[in-house]
Amino acid sequence: YDSSIHSAADAYTQRVGVGVTGRVAETGRSLLIPNALECEFAYRVPGTQELEESLAAVPLRYGSRVTGVIVISKLGVNQVHEDDVRLLEVFAGQASVALENARLSERTLTLLAQSRALQVATNQIASELDPSRVLAGLMDTARQVLVADGYALWWREEETWVRRASHGLGFELPIGSRDPREITVLQRVFIERAAAVIPNTMQLDLTASL
Helix, strand or coil: CCCCCCCHHHHCCCCCCCHHHHHHHHHCCCEEECCHHHCCCCCCCCCCCCCCEEEEEEEEEECCEEEEEEEEEEECCCCCCHHHHHHHHHHHHHHHHHHHHHHHHHHHHHHHHHHHHHHHHHHHHHCCCCHHHHHHHHHHHHHHHCCCCEEEEEEEECCEEEEEEEEECCCCCCCCCCCHHHHHHHHHHHHHCCCCCCCCHHHCCCCCCC
């Protein structure tokens, strides 16, 4: 592959729908390609040679979701056959279940570790009487339990939101300052009394009452 690309993984990474692998990921259907050079939607990795090769690509499915794609290739034309695709589909079915079980197991272990850390931290914070130490404890707990680039704790004082503690990316302004995007989220949480997930804060309507 092109040596100017950071790594082989980067070189072979493509969007869903692009190339043979991306097409299978998008449609969820297996593909048999007798000659990759004659495939109109095949994608050639920059820096690689043009070779006649046969491809078979099958989806990894878990329920209705496509979680990955397995691809095999062999030099030459018509070197991969329907029997190979069927065998690969059987393997893909077993592999997808094993991979999903491993993911669920890893996620469960992570949640258990986070739960234990939260319980310990909560007990420690509950015994504190100094507000500054409570705030510091809350930030430490957030860093232990949550995976994020930034954390902030806001208090509502009369009609004003004041940031009292913060850490990490996006919270570099001095403590006590107000960011309109954050205020919009805070107002929504305050009014709806429910958690809010914002996919892109840059697209927020900055019309919250401050």
